[in-house]
Structure formats: structure tokens, C-alpha cells
Amino acid sequence: MQYWLVKSEPEAYSWADLVKDGNTAWTGVRNYQARNNLGQMKKDDLVLFYHSVSEKAVVGIARVAQEAYPDSTTDDARWVAVDLAPETSLKKEVTLDQIKKDSRLENISLLKQSRLSVMPLKPEEFDLILGMSN
Incomplete structure (x- = not known):
């Protein structure tokens, strides 16, 4: 299983x-690296859903329901594109500030490539963020 993070403006x-x-x-x-990441997603991979711009927080866990197909x-x-389905809301959102303050997450793509909308996560990064939500 692979782990991912997708970003969306909550107003959109x-x-x-x-x-x-x-x-x-x-x-x-419409970013090539993000597109390549979509293409690597497999059915049932887990995806952190991040509200960007106005909230800047991870708020839920989705799963890949359908692997890459032509964007309509x-x-x-x-x-x-891929299809995503909701799995569960986080008990408590995990803010960008919290992620920045945890030295174990200093190399996470969310911080290193802040404009990237679809990014892979290491299993330990995924687990750390989930732990922060409890």
C-alpha cells in the first residue's frame, strides 16, 4: 500500500x-509531477485530504477508489484523474503549523514542495500525521 496527500481549497x-x-x-x-503521482496511485491506497489556502490543515482520510484514467x-x-472516496474524518484536524513544528516531518513534500497538489507520503509520515489528530 502507498500513502498520499491531496490538496484542495475548501471553497472549491x-x-x-x-x-x-x-x-x-x-x-x-495540470502539474506534471502531480499528474505522475496520480498515475502511481493504486486502488485502496490511503490519501490524506488537506484543505489548502484558507485552512491549511489535514482534515480527513480518503482512499483511491479507481486508478488513473483520462481526465474528462x-x-x-x-x-x-483518479476517483477518491471518503474513509473517515480526522478526530482533530492537523494544521500546517503543527506539521512544521514536528522535526520528524521536516522532509515531508508538503513543506518541501508546497505548491504540489498531489504528493506521496512515507508510511511513517502518514502515521505521524494520524497520531497528531488523536
Whole structure:
């Protein structure tokens, strides 16, 4: 199993939206590295859902429901989407400030590549963030 983090502005598409919808196509990614990360996602991989810009916090755990397929929001075959489904809301959101303060997370992609919207996580990074939510 692999672990990931996806970022979304809550005003555009929030964790509550995903929970309400039950499943969504993760479309519109137009960064090559993020696209490559989408392409590496496997069914049932776990994904931290991060509210960017206004909240800056991890708020939930999703799972990959469908692996990469052509993104329906463009005719350009280079771009892909995956389907995500909600697993569980975090007991307590984990803020960017909390992540920055934990030296064990100093190399996490969220800090090193802050503009990247889809990024891999090491299992220990995933577990640390989950632990911070309890």
C-alpha cells in the first residue's frame, strides 16, 4: 500500500463535499509531477485530504477508489484523474503549523514542495500525521 496527500481549497471542493458525494473524480490536475503521482496511485491506497489556502490543515482520510484514467475535463490525453472516496474524518484536524513544528516531518513534500497538489507520503509520515489528530 502507498500513502498520499491531496490538496484542495475548501471553497472549491471540501472534505465535507467529498463526504456528501461519497466519491469524486480528482480532475483538473495540470502539474506534471502531480499528474505522475496520480498515475502511481493504486486502488485502496490511503490519501490524506488537506484543505489548502484558507485552512491549511489535514482534515480527513480518503482512499483511491479507481486508478488513473483520462481526465474528462480536457481533450489532452496527457492528463489523468483518479476517483477518491471518503474513509473517515480526522478526530482533530492537523494544521500546517503543527506539521512544521514536528522535526520528524521536516522532509515531508508538503513543506518541501508546497505548491504540489498531489504528493506521496512515507508510511511513517502518514502515521505521524494520524497520531497528531488523536
